[in-house]
Amino acid sequence: MEKYEEYKSHCQKIADIEHSISILNWDQEVYMPEKSAARRAQQIATLSGLHHQVSTDKNYGKLLNKLSSDSSLNEEQKRNIKESTKEFERNTKFSEEFVTKMSKTISESFIAWQKAKQKDDFSLFAPKLKELVTLKREECEILGYEAHPYDAQLNLYEPGATVKELDFLFDDVKNQLVDFVAQIAKAAQNDDSIMLQYFEKSKQVDFTEELLSQMGYDFKAGRQDISSHPFTTTFSSKDVRVTTRVNENDLSEILWSSIHEGGHALYEQGLLDENYGLPAGSYLSLGIHESQSRLYENNVGRNIVYWNHNFKRLQEIFPEQLEPFNVDDFYKAMNLVKPSLIRTNADELTYHFHVLIRFEIEKELIAGNIKVEDLPSIWNKKYKDYLNIDVPSDSKGVLQDIHWSHGSFGYFPTYSIGSFYAAQFYHQALKEIPNLENQIENGNLNPLLDWLRNKIHQHGRLFAAEELCIKVTGEKLNFKYFMKYAKNKYSKLYQLN
Amino acid sequence: MEKYEEYKSHCQKIADIEHSISILNWDQEVYMPEKSAARRAQQIATLSGLHHQVSTDKNYGKLLNKLSSDSSLNEEQKRNIKESTKEFERNTKFSEEFVTKMSKTISESFIAWQKAKQKDDFSLFAPKLKELVTLKREECEILGYEAHPYDAQLNLYEPGATVKELDFLFDDVKNQLVDFVAQIAKAAQNDDSIMLQYFEKSKQVDFTEELLSQMGYDFKAGRQDISSHPFTTTFSSKDVRVTTRVNENDLSEILWSSIHEGGHALYEQGLLDENYGLPAGSYLSLGIHESQSRLYENNVGRNIVYWNHNFKRLQEIFPEQLEPFNVDDFYKAMNLVKPSLIRTNADELTYHFHVLIRFEIEKELIAGNIKVEDLPSIWNKKYKDYLNIDVPSDSKGVLQDIHWSHGSFGYFPTYSIGSFYAAQFYHQALKEIPNLENQIENGNLNPLLDWLRNKIHQHGRLFAAEELCIKVTGEKLNFKYFMKYAKNKYSKLYQLN
Numbered sequence: 001m002e003k004y005e006e007y008k009s010h011c012q013k014i015a016d017i018e019h020s021i022s023i024l025n026w027d028q029e030v031y032m033p034e035k036s037a038a039r040r041a042q043q044i045a046t047l048s049g050l051h052h053q054v055s056t057d058k059n060y061g062k063l064l065n066k067l068s069s070d071s072s073l074n075e076e077q078k079r080n081i082k083e084s085t086k087e088f089e090r091n092t093k094f095s096e097e098f099v100t101k102m103s104k105t106i107s108e109s110f111i112a113w114q115k116a117k118q119k120d121d122f123s124l125f126a127p128k129l130k131e132l133v134t135l136k137r138e139e140c141e142i143l144g145y146e147a148h149p150y151d152a153q154l155n156l157y158e159p160g161a162t163v164k165e166l167d168f169l170f171d172d173v174k175n176q177l178v179d180f181v182a183q184i185a186k187a188a189q190n191d192d193s194i195m196l197q198y199f200e201k202s203k204q205v206d207f208t209e210e211l212l213s214q215m216g217y218d219f220k221a222g223r224q225d226i227s228s229h230p231f232t233t234t235f236s237s238k239d240v241r242v243t244t245r246v247n248e249n250d251l252s253e254i255l256w257s258s259i260h261e262g263g264h265a266l267y268e269q270g271l272l273d274e275n276y277g278l279p280a281g282s283y284l285s286l287g288i289h290e291s292q293s294r295l296y297e298n299n300v301g302r303n304i305v306y307w308n309h310n311f312k313r314l315q316e317i318f319p320e321q322l323e324p325f326n327v328d329d330f331y332k333a334m335n336l337v338k339p340s341l342i343r344t345n346a347d348e349l350t351y352h353f354h355v356l357i358r359f360e361i362e363k364e365l366i367a368g369n370i371k372v373e374d375l376p377s378i379w380n381k382k383y384k385d386y387l388n389i390d391v392p393s394d395s396k397g398v399l400q401d402i403h404w405s406h407g408s409f410g411y412f413p414t415y416s417i418g419s420f421y422a423a424q425f426y427h428q429a430l431k432e433i434p435n436l437e438n439q440i441e442n443g444n445l446n447p448l449l450d451w452l453r454n455k456i457h458q459h460g461r462l463f464a465a466e467e468l469c470i471k472v473t474g475e476k477l478n479f480k481y482f483m484k485y486a487k488n489k490y491s492k493l494y495q496l497n
Numbered sequence: 498m499e500k501y502e503e504y505k506s507h508c509q510k511i512a513d514i515e516h517s518i519s520i521l522n523w524d525q526e527v528y529m530p531e532k533s534a535a536r537r538a539q540q541i542a543t544l545s546g547l548h549h550q551v552s553t554d555k556n557y558g559k560l561l562n563k564l565s566s567d568s569s570l571n572e573e574q575k576r577n578i579k580e581s582t583k584e585f586e587r588n589t590k591f592s593e594e595f596v597t598k599m600s601k602t603i604s605e606s607f608i609a610w611q612k613a614k615q616k617d618d619f620s621l622f623a624p625k626l627k628e629l630v631t632l633k634r635e636e637c638e639i640l641g642y643e644a645h646p647y648d649a650q651l652n653l654y655e656p657g658a659t660v661k662e663l664d665f666l667f668d669d670v671k672n673q674l675v676d677f678v679a680q681i682a683k684a685a686q687n688d689d690s691i692m693l694q695y696f697e698k699s700k701q702v703d704f705t706e707e708l709l710s711q712m713g714y715d716f717k718a719g720r721q722d723i724s725s726h727p728f729t730t731t732f733s734s735k736d737v738r739v740t741t742r743v744n745e746n747d748l749s750e751i752l753w754s755s756i757h758e759g760g761h762a763l764y765e766q767g768l769l770d771e772n773y774g775l776p777a778g779s780y781l782s783l784g785i786h787e788s789q790s791r792l793y794e795n796n797v798g799r800n801i802v803y804w805n806h807n808f809k810r811l812q813e814i815f816p817e818q819l820e821p822f823n824v825d826d827f828y829k830a831m832n833l834v835k836p837s838l839i840r841t842n843a844d845e846l847t848y849h850f851h852v853l854i855r856f857e858i859e860k861e862l863i864a865g866n867i868k869v870e871d872l873p874s875i876w877n878k879k880y881k882d883y884l885n886i887d888v889p890s891d892s893k894g895v896l897q898d899i900h901w902s903h904g905s906f907g908y909f910p911t912y913s914i915g916s917f918y919a920a921q922f923y924h925q926a927l928k929e930i931p932n933l934e935n936q937i938e939n940g941n942l943n944p945l946l947d948w949l950r951n952k953i954h955q956h957g958r959l960f961a962a963e964e965l966c967i968k969v970t971g972e973k974l975n976f977k978y979f980m981k982y983a984k985n986k987y988s989k990l991y992q993l994n
Contacts, residue, residue, distance in 0.1 A: 012539070012543075013543050016539060016540040016542075016543035016544070017543065017544070017547075019536075019540055020517055020521060020540055020543075020544055023520060023521055023524055023540075024517060024520055027520060027524065031528075031720060031722075032736065033716065033717050033718055033719055033720055033735075033736055034717050035715070035717045035718040035735040035736070036718065036732060036733065036735050036736030038735070039516075039732065039733035039735055039736065039770075039773065040732070040733075040736070042509070042513060043513040043516055043517055043520075043732070043733075045513075046509075046510050046513035046514065046517075047513070047514070047517055050514070050547055218532070219530065220530050220531050220532045221530055221532040221533065222530055223528060223530055235533060235536065235537070235540070236533065236536035236537075238530075238532040238533050238535070238536055239529065239530055239532065239533030239536065239537070273536075276536065
């Protein structure tokens with residue numbers, strides 16, 4: 001037991017450094033003055049080096065080794081040791097030099113990407129991205145993989161995921177979703193002009209804080225700030241922060257940013273503080289994380305029952321803009337299906353084509369079959385092929401997302417996986433929670449949160465994603481739930497047969 | 498040269514951790530949600546442990562040792578090595594056990610002090626303070642000293658300062674300032690009701706941002722936020738942040754908080770980025786730091802010429818409140834001299850009696866000549882003797898300041914030293930900068946900043962405080978400059994002969 005306490009305390013030390021890095025990153029995105037960038041990159045690199053050092057401490061390795069064969073541990077403790085051992089083994093594969101180099105390259109790439117996006121000039125990003133891709137390809141070799149180098153990247157975010165499985169899943173997307181979206185495109189188009197009016201910034205922000213509180217987000221254990229790219233970050237389950245973005249001429253931007261990040265944050269606030277630093281106190285995978293944000297964003301936040309409650313409040317705040325409309329106009333506007341340029345603005349159906357494109361590009365980029373300098377042309381061609389859209393500029397095309405500048409390859413697929421999990425979980429919640437949608441219609445989101453806390457949040461990483469999915473829904477991840485949800489909702493919205 | 502580069506890079510690593518801790522502290526005071534407190538304390542403790550580990554690394558010690566006898570280094574490099582060696586030797590004097598015990602006792606004392614202050618009951622603080630004083634006395638023995646144990650404490654904040662010198666300096670305060678303040682007390686009292694009106698918070702904040710910009714504070718390398726206790730914090734010379742406080746019913750709080758912290762921040766922004774992490778890139782001493790904040794707060798910020806320019810702008814922002822007044826009313830209100838209970842609210846003359854009292858108590862406490870349980874009665878007697886004030890309660894008396902609960906003994910004197918340096922520096926600036934006060938009257942503060950940058954800021958810790966003072970003003974710190982400034986200014990204000 002003494003050894004296990006020693007292990008816990010070492011895990012907490014690792015977590016302390018990790019979360020300190022998160023605080024430095026949060027500040028960088030939200031409040032940091034511009035001239036601070038270079039030194040901040042260095043500070044983050046130094047902490048990352050220390051994080052690596054403490055995570056790969058030889059004595060910690062010996063401790064894990066001893067505890068791995070300690071039969072006096074209970075199941076949860078065994079699971080923690082198993083997960084920590086996996087992590088330790090992965091971390092010890094990297095030299096401190098490699099980790100520091102990666103972290104520094106990522107900071108520099110991020111700065112280059114910002115400039116490139118602002119100036120709409122991919123060539124300002126390309127050299128740093130090239131360095132980063134080279135490092136990432138090296139990382140795959142260090143991590144090891146069975147079938148495809150990209151599997152190594154995928155597993156950083158979605159343990160157990162493979163190119164093979166994703167190819168299969170995205171075949172479903174292509175075979176079923178492409179047709180359905182084509183049907184919608186032929187139907188009469190709805191109108192979203194209700195969203196595209198002037199809405200004062202501070203009132204928008206205040207309203208989303210009401211929505212977050214209604215969801216059960218605890219503002220005493222978090223806060224919402226503004227950043228150009230919304231994100232959620234965790235310093236402990238007692239300090240989980242979201243950011244959102246505001247467009248005074250498009251109400252939809254803040255709404256689904258805040259609700260989406262709120263879903264992520266509820267997961268993190270639902271992890272148990274007593275498990276701080278342990279696998280049991282960490283999220284399971286990005287796919288499962290995304291399932292929580294998508295469930296709130298789409299299954300709840302784009303649901304008529306949610307707005308049957310909240311639209312009245314929104315009308316009170318923006319009477320001039322919204323009194324001429326009713327909740328159905330608002331519901332139709334938020335569920336407009338229309339191929340578009342920007343992933344984060346996409347509707348919940350065509351969204352998956354954006355992910356599909358990135359998945360196809362990333363796996364070839366990591367395999368070495370695509371050159372960085374060809375990315376804009378490849379990107380633009382795929383947008384034409386899948387979405388029938390001409391990309392007018394790189395800032396609205398290949399430069400739109402932050403991910404690659406952060407070295408995150410293999411991350412995008414988790415967005416689609418998350419949506420598909422969300423549909424499957426919500427399907428189950430509807431079966432298990434009495435009158436769930438009546439509760440939502442009354443503005444009571446607590447039963448849903450309680451169910452998610454109980455079924456998913458509190459378990460942290462005690463189960464694998466597949467295991468958890470079976471435990472919660474009785475079967476593995478299956479695209480049919482998303483397709484069923486989509487057909488049911490959008491057939492009505494677009495009056496299809 | 499390679500060894501010297503190795504040394505520089507290790508210094509930067511130490512600085513990176515130190516500044517990361519500062520970022521965590523800044524966030525804690527400014528934006529952190531309340532439930533985060535316990536985990537944040539743990540995160541800061543972990544980084545502090547790593548900081549100690551890296552600062553006392555044996556290989557770093559060996560490196561310093563080699564470089565100490567390297568005759569190929571230039572003067573600046575030699576000075577850096579000398580200062581770093583002093584720091585290393587100080588850090589390695591303490592056992593890990595002692596450091597942990599000190600840090601634990603400080604945390605407990607701080608909590609006890611908070612409770613005692615809130616409940617207005619010194620006895621709740623006394624036992625912990627007693628433990629802390631015992632540890633601090635032990636610390637003096639470990640650190641070593643020549644004449645007086647308190648010298649060891651003073652040197653933590655003001656290298657080179659001694660009880661002997663401070664006794665001499667505070668004798669001047671007693672002999673000259675006490676009489677002068679007594680004369681003022683007999684004169685007709687001015688009025689500060691102009692400050693005590695309603696001033697809208699956001700307008701106050703915007704105005705102080707204008708003042709900071711006018712001072713030369715670079716908002717691209719810093720920012721101003723709100724906190725309950727104003728402070729300046731440095732993450733690098735490219736990211737120096739100030740906080741201020743706002744009272745909607747007393748304009749003076751934000752004005753001198755912002756200007757004071759702005760003075761601190763100009764010093765830090767004026768350190769050379771190329772010296773990041775090195776002694777040459779760090780402030781010299783707390784006294785010199787405070788000289789910069791006091792120079793802007795008092796010699797500039799409470800000067801009629803400064804407001805001859807800025808009062809018009811303030812009237813534009815608050816016409817209703819300020820148009821009935823003229824700049825002289827405002828000038829008199831900001832320079833009211835009146836003995837008071839609370840150090841942080843004191844005017845720039847009686848302020849030094851507050852420091853004097855703390856200095857007299859601290860040196861005897863550390864020498865073992867005062868018992869902790871007698872502190873309230875000693876405190877109250879001194880407030881009667883020096884300020885002719887009856888202390889109504891311990892929370893407004895001996896418990897008012899945070900410093901002792903943090904184990905900071907020897908810190909208070911640097912506040913007075915800073916003011917005296919400020920007067921001496923400003924006296925010299927008036928001699929050397931053509932038409933300095935005309936420039937200020939025209940809102941041009943650049944010549945002053947250029948002079949301070951050139952004479953003080955850029956040198957970091959390349960000179961000792963005494964050395965620097967002689968270099969800048971031709972003589973050692975001398976109280977007569979403060980007294981001359983005070984007599985000149987307040988004789989006019991209070992129409993004394």
